[in-house]
Amino acid sequence: MNLQRLKFWSAILLGLGSVLASLYVQNMYLLNVIILAVISAILAVSVNLLVGYTGQISLGHAGFYGIGAYTVALLTTRWHWSIWLSFLAAFGLSGLMGLVLGLPTTRLRGHFLGIATLGFGVIVNVVLNNWTSLTNGPVGVRGIPAPALFGISLEYKNFFLGFALACLFVIVLLVYLVVNSAVGRAWKCIRRDEIAAQVSGINVYGYKLLAFAFSGGIAGIAGALYAAFMTLVSPETFDLNQSITIVTTTILGGAGTLVGPLLGTGILTLISEWLRNFHELRLVLYGLILVLFIVVMPQGIYPFVKKHVQLWFTPRKVKIQRGSEGRHL
Amino acid sequence: MAEFAQTLVNGLTVGTLYSLVALGLTIIYGVMNLANFAQGEFAMIGGFAAFFLIQAGIPYPLAVVIAFAAAGIIGLIIHLLANYPLRQSEPINMMLSSLGVSLFLVNLAQYLFSPTPQVVESPLSGKSLNFFGIFVSQQRLLIAFVSIVLCVVTYLLLEYTRFGRAVRAASLDPDTAVIYGVPTKKISFLTFVLGVALTGVAGALVAPVYYVYPTMGISLTLKAFVVVVLGGMGNVVGAIAGGLVIGLIESLAGGYISTGFQDAIVFAVLFLVLVFRPEGILTKVQGEKV
Numbered sequence: 001m002n003l004q005r006l007k008f009w010s011a012i013l014l015g016l017g018s019v020l021a022s023l024y025v026q027n028m029y030l031l032n033v034i035i036l037a038v039i040s041a042i043l044a045v046s047v048n049l050l051v052g053y054t055g056q057i058s059l060g061h062a063g064f065y066g067i068g069a070y071t072v073a074l075l076t077t078r079w080h081w082s083i084w085l086s087f088l089a090a091f092g093l094s095g096l097m098g099l100v101l102g103l104p105t106t107r108l109r110g111h112f113l114g115i116a117t118l119g120f121g122v123i124v125n126v127v128l129n130n131w132t133s134l135t136n137g138p139v140g141v142r143g144i145p146a147p148a149l150f151g152i153s154l155e156y157k158n159f160f161l162g163f164a165l166a167c168l169f170v171i172v173l174l175v176y177l178v179v180n181s182a183v184g185r186a187w188k189c190i191r192r193d194e195i196a197a198q199v200s201g202i203n204v205y206g207y208k209l210l211a212f213a214f215s216g217g218i219a220g221i222a223g224a225l226y227a228a229f230m231t232l233v234s235p236e237t238f239d240l241n242q243s244i245t246i247v248t249t250t251i252l253g254g255a256g257t258l259v260g261p262l263l264g265t266g267i268l269t270l271i272s273e274w275l276r277n278f279h280e281l282r283l284v285l286y287g288l289i290l291v292l293f294i295v296v297m298p299q300g301i302y303p304f305v306k307k308h309v310q311l312w313f314t315p316r317k318v319k320i321q322r323g324s325e326g327r328h329l
Numbered sequence: 330m331a332e333f334a335q336t337l338v339n340g341l342t343v344g345t346l347y348s349l350v351a352l353g354l355t356i357i358y359g360v361m362n363l364a365n366f367a368q369g370e371f372a373m374i375g376g377f378a379a380f381f382l383i384q385a386g387i388p389y390p391l392a393v394v395i396a397f398a399a400a401g402i403i404g405l406i407i408h409l410l411a412n413y414p415l416r417q418s419e420p421i422n423m424m425l426s427s428l429g430v431s432l433f434l435v436n437l438a439q440y441l442f443s444p445t446p447q448v449v450e451s452p453l454s455g456k457s458l459n460f461f462g463i464f465v466s467q468q469r470l471l472i473a474f475v476s477i478v479l480c481v482v483t484y485l486l487l488e489y490t491r492f493g494r495a496v497r498a499a500s501l502d503p504d505t506a507v508i509y510g511v512p513t514k515k516i517s518f519l520t521f522v523l524g525v526a527l528t529g530v531a532g533a534l535v536a537p538v539y540y541v542y543p544t545m546g547i548s549l550t551l552k553a554f555v556v557v558v559l560g561g562m563g564n565v566v567g568a569i570a571g572g573l574v575i576g577l578i579e580s581l582a583g584g585y586i587s588t589g590f591q592d593a594i595v596f597a598v599l600f601l602v603l604v605f606r607p608e609g610i611l612t613k614v615q616g617e618k619v
Binding site: 112280 | 410411419425426429433436554
């Protein structure tokens with residue numbers, strides 16, 4: 001318990017420290033990369049609620065991301081809402097969409113759920129592309145104002161990074177609190193065995209809906225941040241590839257852990273920036289590396305590393321004893 | 330009226346193609362429990378194989394046969410490297426691995442062959458038949474004919490041969506099948522290779538109608554998934570019937586509602602099916618085993 005508390009407070013300190021440190025980053029390229037990585041991390045954390053904690057796959061998360069981004073874009077440019085109010089609306093509307101998507105799909109399982117959520121993502125993308133009178137079609141929406149906080153304009157990218165990081169840490173903290181509450185226990189129980197959960201008196205349907213709504217809302221916040229950062233949004237950002245990237249990041253990092261999605265985002269960002277050196281071969285190698293990661297560590301990078309670090313520090317005798325216990329099925 | 334009939338005929342010919350791709354997808358799903366997101370990429374491989382073979386002066390029918398083999402061989406390599414090592418882990422990992430394979434194949438094709446669409450000439454290009462005012466291009470008829478033949482052959486293979494029985498046993502219950510002496514590892518190899526090779530043929534067949542380009546497989550994969558869900562995952566007859574239904578819906582939606590919203594309408598139909606019949610249209614409803 002003491003170790004748990006130590007971990008918790010050091011994580012809080014690390015969060016605060018990195019927010020403060022980010023204010024001093026001046027390199028434009030670095031700022032761009034890190035801000036986009038922070039947004040991806042929020043998306044990964046959001047999908048982790050479904051994939052990791054509740055055991056529900058989502059291949060349409062770009063839909064929520066897009067709804068969040070377009071909510072901010074349209075409310076601020078067309079109806080001149082204040083940016084913070086539109087952030088709130090983005091959270092609310094994406095959460096609502098999560099609920100709406102959840103209503104019919106919570107009865108589905110495994111691959112069926114995957115295809116249904118994928119369909120949701122495709123439909124949102126098609127609507128963004130073709131409902132020209134509202135969304136401006138493939139051209140997108142421009143001129144989203146930069147937010148200001150305590151009189152400081154977040155137009156300066158280092159301030160924006162600080163803000164985005166703060167958002168990420170608040171969200172991670174929130175997720176930490178929720179998954180360690182009764183709600184989180186119900187989710188994990190559903191993930192392990194849905195029927196057993198139902199038999200134990202857990203409202204499976206309700207808790208799944210909650211997971212969908214919460215996850216959708218967080219992805220909406222990521223979208224809102226994206227819109228405010230880029231100042232323009234267009235449908236191509238919110239396509240199937242984006243949905244797939246979000247899920248792969250989470251699973252590659254280690255679904256069902258708090259650190260996994262963050263680690264996954266970090267590693268994939270580093271890899272994809274490094275691969276820029278290879279120009280046209282970039283995505284070819286990216287695909288190859290993805291397959292390699294999954295084949296070598298199907299359980300995810302964070303659990304893999306954790307297990308091996310623990311093995312390293314385990315005395316030989318214990319290791320042999322543990323080995324003799326055999327593999328559980 | 331003639332316009333309506335024309336839309337129907339177009340829908341059905343495209344539908345047979347979806348049936349063929351979905352057939353490959355569904356047998357792979359049945360045996361390996363793998364939602365293969367790289368399925369459409371094998372159509373791309375088949376299409377490019379046909380393109381290069383025809384440029385090299387090889388006649389079209391032979392090119393189609395070689396496209397079948399090429400997709401099968403590449404499928405074999407991919408199975409060994411990306412699927413086989415993951416056979417014991419959770420199904421979602423193999424699915425992610427197939428997404429990685431898809432990314433790899435599409436971008437490799439873009440690197441090697443350039444993203445511009447290539448025209449493939451077949452002996453039937455540009456010729457069409459006129460049935461009472463309805464025009465059907467001969468290549469489309471060929472697509473429908475070959476797709477139907479391959480679907481029937483595959484169905485007979487699964488239903489009446491020793492191999493087919495083994496495939497069905499492995500997809501019903503892999504553990505029991507092993508106990509009864511079915512070599513499930515070998516069967517999953519063969520099923521994957523057969524499944525993607527059929528899709529390779531589909532690619533070689535559409536090449537003269539829709540051109541060949543590296544990203545051609547992506548929309549095909551999505552359509553095939555819709556078809557497979559509609560027909561019931563792992564259900565062979567369902568996949569064939571579902572292909573025709575989706576072809577018709579798509580063609581009618583494109584013709585009478587809006588081509589821009591075509592894909593959204595197809596997925597909306599899928600949504601409705603999932604809500605009311607999550608097991609697919611043709612599958613019998615069973616209780617859940619605990």
